[in-house]
Amino acid sequence: AQSVSQHNHHVILSEAASLELGCNYSYGGTVNLFWYVQYPGQHLQLLLKYFSGDPLVKGIKGFEAEFIKSKFSFNLRKPSVQWSDTAEYFCAVILYGNNRLAFGKGNQVVVIP
Amino acid sequence: EAQVTQNPRYLITVTGKKLTVTCSQNMNHEYMSWYRQDPGLGLRQIYYSMNVEVTDKGDVPEGYKVSRKEKRNFPLILESPSPNQTSLYFCASSLKPPGQLTSYEQYFGPGTRLTVT
Numbered sequence: 001a002q003s004v005s006q007h008n009h010h011v012i013l014s015e016a017a018s019l020e021l022g023c024n025y026s027y028g029g030t031v032n033l034f035w036y037v038q039y040p041g042q043h044l045q046l047l048l049k050y051f052s053g054d055p056l057v058k059g060i061k062g063f064e065a066e067f068i069k070s071k072f073s074f075n076l077r078k079p080s081v082q083w084s085d086t087a088e089y090f091c092a093v094i095l096y097g098n099n100r101l102a103f104g105k106g107n108q109v110v111v112i113p
Numbered sequence: 114e115a116q117v118t119q120n121p122r123y124l125i126t127v128t129g130k131k132l133t134v135t136c137s138q139n140m141n142h143e144y145m146s147w148y149r150q151d152p153g154l155g156l157r158q159i160y161y162s163m164n165v166e167v168t169d170k171g172d173v174p175e176g177y178k179v180s181r182k183e184k185r186n187f188p189l190i191l192e193s194p195s196p197n198q199t200s201l202y203f204c205a206s207s208l209k210p211p212g213q214l215t216s217y218e219q220y221f222g223p224g225t226r227l228t229v230t
Contacts, residue, residue, distance in 0.1 A: 043221040094212040101211050105155035
């Protein structure tokens with residue numbers, strides 16, 4: 001079955017540390033990939049997306065993600081986190097031509113001042 | 114302001130009492146979708162709609178109904194709610210379905226926290 005995997009569901013780190021969240025999917029074929037962020041008590045917001053072109057994608061708030069097709073991965077990175085990055089992060093994948101977006105289980109990230 | 118609105122934001126109800134959660138968008142989006150969010154499970158798609166009068170099941174449609182009579186509205190109906198439907202529900206919309214060559218961002222509503230006792 002097609003699935004989206006996110007590991008290390010709970011991440012705790014200090015301000016200025018680097019963050020990397022892994023996302024792997026099991027779809028065959030062309031995919032569109034997304035990272036969403038959910039700040040405490042808020043709805044989901046799009047951080048970045050990939051659908052074609054340069055596999056290194058830059059998003060808002062200093063986040064970036066790299067699509068590695070051979071590894072079926074779309075890992076999210078930020079070189080130096082801030083306390084305000086405390087949130088839950090979701091990877092989402094959709095097969096090109098499909099209409100159903102699948103989400104991973106999320107990464108709860110806590111940044112300690 | 115472009116937005117997706119949901120009502121109510123919070124709802125406590127009893128088993129078996131029919132309820133409707135409304136969702137409305139003001140962006141003339143064709144695609145709308147409902148998700149439920151549960152701890153440790155992430156978001157799971159309940160139903161989606163490609164356009165007016167066109168709806169289809171997502172991954173967890175059991176116990177839910179939807180309708181799309183107007184482009185802007187996509188209500189979620191629980192005919193006979195049960196405690197396992199206690200969850201946080203999000204409605205989302207995008208101009209076109211997200212699985213296109215030009216990827217369209219989904220805009221999410223603020224969520225509806227439902228408790229079924």
